[in-house]
Amino acid sequence: MGNLVPGAMAQQKQAAISFDKLTHDFGTFKEEDGNVTCKFSFTNTGSIPLVINRVIASCGCTSPAWSKEPVMPGRKGFVEATYISKNRPGGFNKSLSVFSNAAKKAVVLRIKGEVIPKKRTVEDIYPYQIGDVKDRIASSTLINLPDWYTKGLISYISDPWNNHIENRVKDGIMSG
Structure with missing residues (x-):
């Protein structure tokens, strides 16, 4: 005990x-x-x-x-x-x-x-600075397109589907 x-x-x-x-x-x-x-x-x-x-x-x-x-x-x-x-x-x-x-x-x-x-600033929402976009384009080429080509393309895009217009655009492109 x-x-x-x-x-x-x-x-x-x-x-x-x-x-x-x-x-x-x-x-x-x-x-x-x-x-x-x-x-x-x-x-x-x-x-x-x-x-x-x-x-x-x-x-x-x-x-x-x-x-x-x-x-x-x-x-x-x-x-x-x-x-x-x-x-x-x-x-x-x-x-x-x-x-x-x-x-x-x-x-x-x-x-x-x-x-x-806290109120979010632009820097909070977009924390990474990319810089000026135009500085990021490596190269670009501008060309002058013939008037008949641009008119044909605009017509082709804006008009309803039409085989006649399609053939005219094709002919214009092919004839150079």
Whole structure:
């Protein structure tokens, strides 16, 4: 029976993490205002030092940072979340999973908000400058066509299909 007491004592000695809040709402903000950051504070309510092993963001648009040193019992630590808003207009609701040596192995934090898109400039819409188009033409040749050819071609194109006109145009072309 004496063996049960050390086991019971070991169960009582553990880290426990208690966040001040689990969700942060950035509200509505402009894309041109740049990235937004919030800090989630927590307290180690356990009896041994708390160590955050890793924090995993739900997507690459969110960058986490956290207390790297062990947090002693009764002391505070933090998890920080930065939302990268560039080219991400609209609403967002992202999560950060916090893994530690606490009894509850993972805690999920959430950030949400809405990014108002910036006004797009011509440079935003067309990011590549091609230059003056006339400089891109390698060469061109202008030729003078005989009057009979142009008249025949215009007549051929504008008139309804007519075998007589077709034959006249063919004859004109063939006679040179």
